[in-house]
Amino acid sequence: MSDISANLSLPFILPSQAQKHVTFNEGMRRLDALVQLVILAADQTAPPTTPKDGDRYIVAAGATGDWSGHEGEIAVFDETSWQFLTPAKGWVGWVDPANEFYVFDGADWLPFGDTLDLQNLDMVGIATTADITNRLAVASEASLFTHAGSGHQLKLNKAGAADTASLLFQTGWSGRAEMGTAGNDDFAIKVSDNGATFHTAMVATGATGRIRFPSGVDGLAPADFGSGPLLTTDYSASKGVDLVVNSTGLLGNSYNYPPEFTYDPVVTPNLPASFHYSGYLTTAVKMQEFLPVDPNKVYRLQSYIRQEGLAGDWSAFSNGERHAQYMGLYAYDADWQVINAQHHMRYKHNGMDSLTSLAAPLAPGDTAITLVDSTGWNETNTATYNSGVIIFEYKNSAGYKYEYYSRLVEPDLFNLGQVNKTTHVVTLNKPFPANMGNPEDPGGIWPAGTKIANSSSGNSLKYVFYAGLHVPEVDRWYLTTGHIGGIDNSGTNYTANFPPGTTYVIPFWLPNYSNRVGGYSGHPDTGAGHKVWFTGASVTPEPMAVLSEVLTGAGTGRKNIKVPVGDFATGSVSLVATGTSIEPV
The missing domain is CATH 2.60.120 (Jelly Rolls)
Incomplete structure (x- = not known):
């Protein structure tokens, strides 16, 4: 049986040993030196001139004086002399000046951080929990990546062009903006207001570096200028004093000409x-x-x-x-x-214009139209477009009413012989259609005095x-x-x-x-x-x-x-x- 312990080399009290207190006290001194080990210095080569009882040092390489030959050992001052303890692999001590733990790796004392293997970790969660998808997760008010030298790059790498490398910005864990190369190698910025539908705001084409704004651009010109695209100098030059863009091919392409050319x-x-x-x-x-x-x-x-x-x-x-x-x-x-002929043409019987007005109100479903004057209405031409009605009360989307242009046109509303030139009543061959009703009246009724004509058409x-x-x-x-x-x-x-x-x-x-x-x-x-x-x-x-x-x-x-x-x-x-x-x- 050994007379010292296996790990700390503490002396055992042997049977029938005289002066057992000496052995016991020796063990206590060793424990006092090693337990809760606090090192006053790990880079000192010469012992201090006025050490105190219990002071501990890690002897640095190139030791001199009483420390000579004890490099790497723990020097402990015991009242009047230095005692040296040989460390074992895995011993840990707090180095007070460095404000960190040192670990003995079997050969040298190293800062604890230098002994950690942080390569190929499965995941890291900082103030939150990482998972198999988000292997690095950070919960913080901010994250800082700064330079170690003169610059710093943040790299997002994808396996192939069809994959995604992007930054996704979320609100309540729902996507609101994304920037990067998604599905190809063009750099794009996309935004969404619901996390489901994204609108592409900008695309920088990888092959050329040219920029596109697929959703348009606001703020480059006053709103009063309209919402159309901005013009280039080439575009303006291709018009000259003309209304037609690229009329002479100055743009170097077929823009504005038919695709069949x-x-x-x-x-x-x-x-x-x-x-x-x-x-x-x-x-x-x-x-x-x-x-x-x-x-x-x-x-x-x-x-x-x-x-x-x-x-x-x-x-x-x-x-x-x-x-x-x-x-x-x-x-x-x-x-x-597009304005077609039937949107403004009027039938003329024997040179007499059919343009007149209603002598009585006209409503959808009516079977007759009462006119002020039917002299110019058709009684001989068999074409169906010459047997219809055009009402000249049409307004565009801004509310402007045209005098001689209308989209309120319907052919084939009466047959030959159904225009009474004496009573000026036109008997219809079908009820007056709802699509011809007055859009500004709940019942679609046109009042007396409304301008109306016998329709016609042409090229x-x-x-x-x-x-x-x-x-x-x-x-x-x-x-x-x-x-x-x-x-x-x-x-x-x-x-x-x-x-x-x-x-x-x-x-x-x-x-x-x-x-x-x-x-x-x-x-x-x-x-x-x-x-x-x-x-x-x-x-x-x-x-x-x-x-x-x-x-x-x-x-x-x-x-x-x-x-x-x-x-x-x-x-x-x-x-x-x-x-x-x-x-x-």
Whole structure:
């Protein structure tokens, strides 16, 4: 049996031992030195000059004097001399000057923090509980990440582009904003007011670095300027003094032209580009942007056109391979609704306008209409659109009431012979429909005195640039000129006037109108690749033009137009009636 303990080397009192108190006291001194071990210094190499009984030190490397040869041991001053205790692995002592615990690892004394292995921990919760998803969880008023040197980066790494690396901001554990790369490598900022539906505010495209604002931008201009997109200098330059954006291809692309057209910077009449259409007629194709116009004024309409020449014998056709081309304007009201012919046309019997007023109230469900004067109402034409009603009390979304424009139109309400020209009563072939009722009256009743007319209809396309145009020669550019202006209040759908209600227009084409499979109306089938080019579509005010209203006859209310035309030889300018002109370039 050993005479000392296994761990602290405390001396045992042996049987029949003399002076047992010496052994006992030796053990007490050792316990007093080691239990609740407080070290006065761990970096000192020489013993202090005036030590106190019980002072303890960890002897540092390079020890001198009485400590020489005891590096790493615990030096304890015992009344008059130094005693040395050899530490075992795992002993812990509080080093008072360092204000931290030191641990002996079997070779050296180390600060306790240096002995901890904090790598690959499963999770860490600081003032809260971490979980398998949130392996690091912190509950705090703030978190600080600062530099250790000159800078600091916070990194969020994802496995692949289709995954998510983002910062999510929550309210009551419900998402309200997110920023990062979610589902791709574009950087996006998204916001939500309910945690379910997110709106993308900004996207920075990873491939180009360009910024998009998919939900729009507020505050970049005064609210009074409207809510449309901001303009670029290139966009403004592409308009020049014209209403049409990118009319000459200055933007370097097909913006504003129909998607059926192809941008062509090679075949062009000294302009940045042209736009060609290939093949057979499909339908009317139009530009993209609305053009705001003042329908009381006159506008000059110009465009360049060129028809491709094709090899072959076309002598059997009066126009050879040159096809009929159409270009005109769609008209729209202040609510961006397209204005068709039936929204303003009125039937005229024997030249007499059917425009009149109600002699008695008219309500949905009624089977007869009592008029002030039915003289101009239809009694001979079998077309159903000439046997209906148009009520001129229509108001737009802002409350403005139009005098000669209406969306309150219904065809086929009476049959021939149901208009009594003596009593001025129109017997209906069906109850007056609810959709024609007065929207401002609970019962939909129109009062006596309401303006009303016999409806009519016609071609809703305004071919004011040109209609059925054949260029004189193929493979040559021509400049066409036409005009439109003034409001047509005649009810006849006069081509050279704006329809009543017009606020915006959009140019359109019927390109290669006569190119049809198998041929059409004296024109050959020239195939699906036959090109026609257009460019320089222009709508500009004609300030020197004059208007004159027709005051008599069936055309009463329409506007005749004269525009200035110069004569180079005489140096004079005269006013002439409008018409389509075509000049070689």
